[in-house]
Amino acid sequence: MPFGDREDELWEAMKPSFKPRLVSDPNLKYARHLVNGTGPFAARTPATSHVRGDARATLARVVRRAPEVLVKVTGRKKGAKHLAAHLDYIGRHGDIPLETRDGEQIATKEDAQRIADEWSDPLYWRQGTTVSAVAMVFSMPAGTDPETVKQAVREAAERMIGDNHDYLMALHTDTPRPHVHLTVQAEGVDRKRFDPRREDLFRLREAFAEALRSRGIEAEATPRYTRGQGRAGTSMALTQLRARIRSGASRQPTEADLRQAREAMQIALGKAEQPAFVSKTRARWQDTKRRYEVAAERLDRSADREDRRLARDVRQFIQERGSIETVPDRMLREAETRVREAQERTRDRPSPEQGVPRGTPPPPSRRR
Numbered sequence: 001m002p003f004g005d006r007e008d009e010l011w012e013a014m015k016p017s018f019k020p021r022l023v024s025d026p027n028l029k030y031a032r033h034l035v036n037g038t039g040p041f042a043a044r045t046p047a048t049s050h051v052r053g054d055a056r057a058t059l060a061r062v063v064r065r066a067p068e069v070l071v072k073v074t075g076r077k078k079g080a081k082h083l084a085a086h087l088d089y090i091g092r093h094g095d096i097p098l099e100t101r102d103g104e105q106i107a108t109k110e111d112a113q114r115i116a117d118e119w120s121d122p123l124y125w126r127q128g129t130t131v132s133a134v135a136m137v138f139s140m141p142a143g144t145d146p147e148t149v150k151q152a153v154r155e156a157a158e159r160m161i162g163d164n165h166d167y168l169m170a171l172h173t174d175t176p177r178p179h180v181h182l183t184v185q186a187e188g189v190d191r192k193r194f195d196p197r198r199e200d201l202f203r204l205r206e207a208f209a210e211a212l213r214s215r216g217i218e219a220e221a222t223p224r225y226t227r228g229q230g231r232a233g234t235s236m237a238l239t240q241l242r243a244r245i246r247s248g249a250s251r252q253p254t255e256a257d258l259r260q261a262r263e264a265m266q267i268a269l270g271k272a273e274q275p276a277f278v279s280k281t282r283a284r285w286q287d288t289k290r291r292y293e294v295a296a297e298r299l300d301r302s303a304d305r306e307d308r309r310l311a312r313d314v315r316q317f318i319q320e321r322g323s324i325e326t327v328p329d330r331m332l333r334e335a336e337t338r339v340r341e342a343q344e345r346t347r348d349r350p351s352p353e354q355g356v357p358r359g360t361p362p363p364p365s366r367r368r
Helices: 004-014 028-036 055-063 079-090 109-119 146-160 198-213 236-247 255-268 276-300 305-320 327-348
Strands: 070-078 098-100 131-139 167-172 179-185
Touching (some): 070 198, 079 179, 146 167, 146 198
Antiparallel strands (some): 070 131
16 A cells, blocks of 8 residues: 555655764765765666665564664774785685675685785785775574575675675674675775765665565564664674673673763762763654554555554554663663662661661671
8 A cells, every 4th residue: 555645754764864974074075975965875767776665565574573684894904914814714714615796706715815915905004004895794583594695695785886896705604693794895996995884884784685575585674763672783893892791701891881881870870861862762763653653544544454454563563662772771770770779778787876686696706
C-alpha cells in the first residue's frame, strides 16, 4: 500500500539526515557538495544508483526485526609495513586467501607484501604518516550463509567503490557472525582519497542490505533510533580493550568507562545533569513513534489484510519500546543502584550513640 504524501514523512523516521560541520571542517569542499547536492551527492540516475525502495517494505522489516547489517571502519593503515601486517592478519597468516577486486586470489605473504608496497606512498619520509588503506568489516548475525555474505559485500563494493580504488576481501567464519574484511586502497586512480564518512558508511550499509535481499536474505540498514535503540556503537579499539577486560587479560578499566562512571555518579548524587543529547534522543524517538502510529492508522484503513496485519505489528513494536535507553541512561541506572546500596548499608550500620545492639558477639581478643 503506498503512503502517498505521507511517504516522505515516514522516510524521515526511518532514514538519517546528515549535517555537515561547516565550521572548522577540514573537508569543506565535501561539506559544500553535501549541502548543495553536487558531486557525490548529485541526483543519481537509475542506471548508476539504487532506488530507496518501498517505505512499506522497509517499515515491515524494521518492526518485524529483520537482521541489521553492520559496516564499520576498523582502522586506517599507514605505510607498507603497517598494511602488510594487517593483510597478514586478515589472511590468517596464509590460511585464508585474499581476493582482489577482479576476483584473483592472493595466498602468499610475498604477494601481500607486494600489494602493500604498491598501495603505499613511495616517499620514504611519509611512510609513517600517510594512510595507505582503509580497513572495514561487513558482518551479519549468526546463521547467515557466509558465501552469500561475501557475494553481497563484493556487489556493494562494486557499486559504491567501483574501479577507482583497488581493494582486497577476506571472508572469516571463525566467529558466530560471518564477516568480510574489506581493505580499500586509499588513493584512487583519479588521485582522490578514499575516506568514508558517516553518510558514506550508511550508503554502504544500504547497498550491502540490498545485495543480501536480492539473494533471498532478509536484511535492513536503518539508524538505531529507528529501531528504538539508543546505545551508540564504540570504536574497534575500545571494543577490543573491553573484551580484554572481560576475559581477565587486563584489569585496567578504560578511561572512557571511568569517565562515564564518574559523570553518572555526579548525576545520581544530584550534582550534575544528563547530557543534552540524551533528551534529544528521547525526543527523536517520540517523534519516530508518532510517525509510526500515523502509518499504522493508515494501514488499518486499507482493504488489504496484509496491511492491517502490518498495522498490528507496528503497534506491538511501539508498545514493546516505550522508552529508549542511551549509554548515559544505563550508566546512571547503575550509579543510582550503587548510591542506593550505599545508603542502605549506612542506614543499617549502628551509630555510636545507639551503642552495641543486644546479641552482638564480643570482639575477638587480641593475641599477645
